[in-house]
Amino acid sequence: MIKPSSSYFQVQPHRLFWFLLFLTLTVPLFTSLAREVPPLTGPVVDEVGLLDGRELGALSASLQKLREQNGPQIQVLIIDSLDGDILEEYSIKVVEQWKLGGEKNDDGVLYLIAIKDRKMRIEVGQGLEGFMPDITAGKIIRSISPFFKKGQYKDGIFFGVQSIAEKLGYKLPDVSYTPPPSSSSGKGGQTWSLLQIFIFGIFFLILFLFGNRPRGHRRTPFWYGGSGGSSGGGSWGGGGGGFSGGGASGDW
Amino acid sequence: MKFFFWPFFLLTLTSCGIQSIPQANNEVEAAWAEVQNQYKRRTDLIPNLVSTVKGYASHEKETLQAVIEARSKATAVNIDPTKLNEENMKKFSEAQGALSTALSRLMVVAEKYPDLKANENFRDLQTQLEGTENRITVARNRYIESIQRYNNLVTVPPTSWFNSLFLKYQKKPQFQVENLQQEQNAPKVEF
Numbered sequence: 001m002i003k004p005s006s007s008y009f010q011v012q013p014h015r016l017f018w019f020l021l022f023l024t025l026t027v028p029l030f031t032s033l034a035r036e037v038p039p040l041t042g043p044v045v046d047e048v049g050l051l052d053g054r055e056l057g058a059l060s061a062s063l064q065k066l067r068e069q070n071g072p073q074i075q076v077l078i079i080d081s082l083d084g085d086i087l088e089e090y091s092i093k094v095v096e097q098w099k100l101g102g103e104k105n106d107d108g109v110l111y112l113i114a115i116k117d118r119k120m121r122i123e124v125g126q127g128l129e130g131f132m133p134d135i136t137a138g139k140i141i142r143s144i145s146p147f148f149k150k151g152q153y154k155d156g157i158f159f160g161v162q163s164i165a166e167k168l169g170y171k172l173p174d175v176s177y178t179p180p181p182s183s184s185s186g187k188g189g190q191t192w193s194l195l196q197i198f199i200f201g202i203f204f205l206i207l208f209l210f211g212n213r214p215r216g217h218r219r220t221p222f223w224y225g226g227s228g229g230s231s232g233g234g235s236w237g238g239g240g241g242g243f244s245g246g247g248a249s250g251d252w
Numbered sequence: 253m254k255f256f257f258w259p260f261f262l263l264t265l266t267s268c269g270i271q272s273i274p275q276a277n278n279e280v281e282a283a284w285a286e287v288q289n290q291y292k293r294r295t296d297l298i299p300n301l302v303s304t305v306k307g308y309a310s311h312e313k314e315t316l317q318a319v320i321e322a323r324s325k326a327t328a329v330n331i332d333p334t335k336l337n338e339e340n341m342k343k344f345s346e347a348q349g350a351l352s353t354a355l356s357r358l359m360v361v362a363e364k365y366p367d368l369k370a371n372e373n374f375r376d377l378q379t380q381l382e383g384t385e386n387r388i389t390v391a392r393n394r395y396i397e398s399i400q401r402y403n404n405l406v407t408v409p410p411t412s413w414f415n416s417l418f419l420k421y422q423k424k425p426q427f428q429v430e431n432l433q434q435e436q437n438a439p440k441v442e443f
Binding site for chain 1: 286290375376379380382383384386387388389390391
């Protein structure tokens with residue numbers, strides 16, 4: 001008797017096990033992306049896609065250069081949703097895991113934006129509290145809100161980062177924000193990222209079924225040395241700066 | 253046999269707690285100093301807050317007075333980091349909890365006065381207050397972690413054996429938040 005053999009799609013029991021395990025492990029991934037701290041891929045981590053490739057690259061390069069000039073380590077993180085986490089708790093989790101700022105200088109700053117929650121926060125490292133006390137951070141947040149209220153996310157972000165650098169005594173290299181002639185909406189990025197997630201999911205699914213082991217994290221167009229907050233030899237990583245919870249939060 | 257004795261002995265010596273327990277103890281004291289530091293920061297903000305609110309809401313005498321009294325009670329309770337026992341901790345967290353309650357009542361009252369809410373100085377104070385409350389939370393969490401690490405070293409073998417033989421350190425009480433409900437309602441004013 002000749003057994004029909006499907007050389008392409010042989011689902012053996014142990015593979016089925018891995019497949020089901022994959023599903024149970026990644027279903028939470030599809031539903032709650034922001035609860036965990038994403039990998040530190042560069043000065044600007046944009047999970048929503050508010051900035052396009054060129055803008056993200058320009059801002060990242062600028063912040064990288066600022067750091068190389070011994071300026072503060074300014075980090076931007078844009079997430080879709082806090083998924084019920086408290087903004088300030090999540091913010092501290094991020095800065096501690098990413099170890100933003102130098103160990104001696106504590107000069108890290110995180111600008112965190114949670115789109116669906118319409119909340120944002122500037123988390124200020126201990127070494128920068130003299131230049132950016134809570135009141136100053138609060139004023140910057142309030143100056144960004146009008147942009148976001150109008151849906152002008154890119155403008156708000158560039159303006160915000162520029163303001164932060166200025167208050168800390170620095171000018172952003174190679175980047176200068178000027179108000180655009182007309183407002184542009186940045187909201188198109190949201191639904192696209194969900195689609196990206198599904199495409200990735202199906203991609204990994206196929207890889208699993210064919211027996212390959214996919215890597216755990218998603219690659220952005222800009223891959224900086226060091227991932228997951230390790231400060232090793234990477235060109236962008238934290239040095240373990242201290243944060244005492246200073247800064248300001250706001251919404252729009 | 254004898255050749256291996258010394259390396260083995262030295263190895264166990266370093267992992268037994270001779271370094272780690274005193275280190276953890278120092279961390280606890282430092283973390284506690286930081287907690288008190290941040291609570292003090294809050295009490296320092298209050299005189300300015302009270303006078304600003306008074307300027308717009310002078311009729312709210314009871315609420316304002318409650319804050320002033322709670323503040324003076326809280327500043328009177330200071331715990332030396334080397335005397336972190338359960339009784340002291342209770343006194344401290346009760347005093348601070350009462351202040352949190354009084355403050356949150358004041359902020360609720362302030363909501364009724366649109367002129368006050370629009371006042372730039374008041375808004376700055378609000379930002380400072382929120383920032384301070386956040387710092388208190390962060391300092392407290394770190395303190396709780398430091399207590400946990402210390403208690404683990406003191407109660408869990410093998411370091412606990414070393415402790416009971418030589419150091420005889422006591423387990424430290426964990427931070428209990430008195431008036432937990434009020435603490436959770438501590439001023440986080442959102443407009």
